[in-house]
Amino acid sequence: MEFDVVIGLEVHCQLNTKSKIFASDHNSFGDDPNQNISVLTLAHPGVLPRTNRAVVESAVKLGLAFGSEINKINYFDRKNYFYPDLPKGYQITQDARPVCVGGAVSFMLKEGREYKKHTVQVHHIHMEEDAGKSVHGIDGTLLDYNRAGAPLLEIVSYPCISSPEEAAGYLAEIRRIVRNLGISDGNMEEGSLRADLNVSLKPKGSSELGTKVEIKNMNSIRFLQRAAEYEVKRQSEILSKGDQIIQETRTFIPETGVTEGMRVKETANDYRYFPEPDLAPIEILEEELLKYKAELPALPVELFDRFVSEDGLLADQAFVLAEEKEWSDYYLETCQYTENKKAVANWLTSTIRGELNESTIGISDYPIRPKKLAELIHAVESGAISHTAAQKVLNHLKETPELAVMTIAEENGWVLTQDSGSLGTWIDEVLEKHSGKVQEYKKGKKGLLGLFVGEVMKLSGGSADPKEVNKLLIEKLK
Incomplete structure (x- = not known):
């Protein structure tokens, strides 16, 4: 049998706000256990939460980037379940009325030699608090509440992803977007971005979804793709035998590349949601939405299209430059000082x-700033120095970025010379040294001209103008 792959992702993005979502405790990773806690985090009797406005702003910005509809009146709900690292015995989240509804994430995937645009539809984004961390050991379980109450955005896609590669590309694009917006570092190794993967198969062309299996807490894009690939293979083999898929929660074992069952998943969890009585509703004003929309940076996929269609860059170059905001910012700033955008891209991507x-x-800490790189490009473009010499100048600039490009070139004798006397002397020396090759050239092996030009450039230490060398060589070899 042939099957259609159906994948959905629930992505948890931890925000980089200074404090937690409902408490003033510090929100940071890597601190000693139980340092960023208070009576609120530990759920002491009588304490009252207060919503961190910056969390709401981050949610709205992400929703606008996705093209979601923003709910202007927001309230929180209690999701009731017990877990040792959830001190209150319930989680404050959003249930029936999430802050962002709908939207989509578009991204580029390389398929063979071509880049193709893919789009994943988003069901909603909601705000919630994270739980703490249980550390299991031989002597028992230790609890670290530093992460309890950390602000999360949960991004829930529709089950519309049709391959493991597309799932990985979607998660990678979310990481790019949250970094571009400056709302999260997107560091998966530290848990700032993690995903629950839902995979099911259905008979090819069928409209009825199959039984889904959930793989929890994927903290690597590569692992997520491998887990999805394995799960597609596993389910395909089961269904091809006529057996049924068990709806369950599984975990991915990176060392073996397989998923293993954790628990059978219930058809419906009884979380007994009800409105959080200790938090007032939050209103998002229209003028705030207009302000956030005006401040949105260009999305990576938009930059890719612009770099290819308007700037004439190669697709591989455009993808590299659009992938991280720091690189696209550097490229765009350099292009303010030079119109040679292809040269800027060549220097940056190679x-x-x-x-x-x-x-x-x-790139943000690179000592050679955009204006200086543009100055170097202009020196090559104007014929003042060769590209080989430009590389040497670049190395000097890393140590002395305050110096002018031409100052370095002149002090080191790297300025191109068009003096026919000097060029003639170097050319004669090269032709005499390679007299056998000269005879081969005259018998029709014209490709040797490049060899002669290269030898002259070496002899001149890169100071000979290659165009003039090429012209004089052709005349001498007639």
């Missing part, structure tokens, strides 16, 4: 990105 991949700093 030379500079290669350097930074081997270092501990990012």
